[in-house]
Amino acid sequence: MRAADYLSPILTKSRTEEVLDALVGMIEAADLKVGDKIPAETELCEQLGVGRTTIREALNRWEGLGLVRRRRGSGTFLIAHIRPSKGLIPTKTKLEGEGLLRLVDIRRTLEIESVQRAARYATKQQKEIIIAAYKKIIKLVEKDRPWMEADREFHDAIHLASGNPLYGQILAELDDAFHASKFKGSPFDNPKFGHRSVTLHAHLRDAIVEESPAKAKAAICGILDKVEEEIRELTGAN
Numbered sequence: 309m310r311a312a313d314y315l316s317p318i319l320t321k322s323r324t325e326e327v328l329d330a331l332v333g334m335i336e337a338a339d340l341k342v343g344d345k346i347p348a349e350t351e352l353c354e355q356l357g358v359g360r361t362t363i364r365e366a367l368n369r370w371e372g373l374g375l376v377r378r379r380r381g382s383g384t385f386l387i388a389h390i391r392p393s394k395g396l397i398p399t400k401t402k403l404e405g406e407g408l409l410r411l412v413d414i415r416r417t418l419e420i421e422s423v424q425r426a427a428r429y430a431t432k433q434q435k436e437i438i439i440a441a442y443k444k445i446i447k448l449v450e451k452d453r454p455w456m457e458a459d460r461e462f463h464d465a466i467h468l469a470s471g472n473p474l475y476g477q478i479l480a481e482l483d484d485a486f487h488a489s490k491f492k493g494s495p496f497d498n499p500k501f502g503h504r505s506v507t508l509h510a511h512l513r514d515a516i517v518e519e520s521p522a523k524a525k526a527a528i529c530g531i532l533d534k535v536e537e538e539i540r541e542l543t544g545a546n
């Protein structure tokens with residue numbers, strides 16, 4: 309992949325984004341830490357001179373990225389360390405990257421169990437679905453087309469084969485919350501994102517077809533390691 313493939317068009321900042329930038333500045337200046345409370349919505353509206361809807365939208369995004377927890381009646385609390393980006397990478401991208409890393413972390417614990425079960429329990433028919441899903445991914449990647457949906461189908465098929473569909477459902481919910489919270493032009497929406505891990509999916513497919521839980525565990529870890537590596541490079545997240 310060429311370095312320029314990671315670039316996306318420069319977009320003007322939305323009000324929401326400006327609010328979040330201001331909040332990042334406030335959090336740093338006031339040295340707010342995990343567990344600390346963010347000023348009330350009404351106070352934010354007054355100080356920033358923006359409407360309540362904008363404040364809510366901004367905080368909803370942060371909630372989706374796993375940065376804050378909002379409690380009805382008691383306010384909004386920081387649940388992650390938030391600091392501005394010091395380099396060329398925009399702060400929003402850094403925060404998205406860190407959010408995605410936390411998601412990959414959770415994903416890893418669930419996936420390891422799920423793929424091992426799939427290697428034990430997948431039926432002939434489920435194996436065929438997994439094989440077909442992998443073919444679909446490769447076709448899309450070869451044509452340089454978005455492949456994330458196909459990737460999701462591949463992993464969904466594995467979660468179904470695990471015998472407990474909740475694995476897939478929980479991961480899909482976490483994914484959806486994250487994806488809904490990203491800004492336009494996010495590098496994580498780029499169809500090139502994740503390319504490094506594509507061929508490793510073949511190892512996972514083979515492990516399940518061969519009914520080897522140990523290989524399946526190694527394969528999913530390999531995929532997630534590559535994804536993490538790419539997130540760190542793209543965002544300077546740590």
Ligand SMILES: [Zn+2]
Nearest residue numbers: 459463509531
């Ligand atoms: Zn995948």
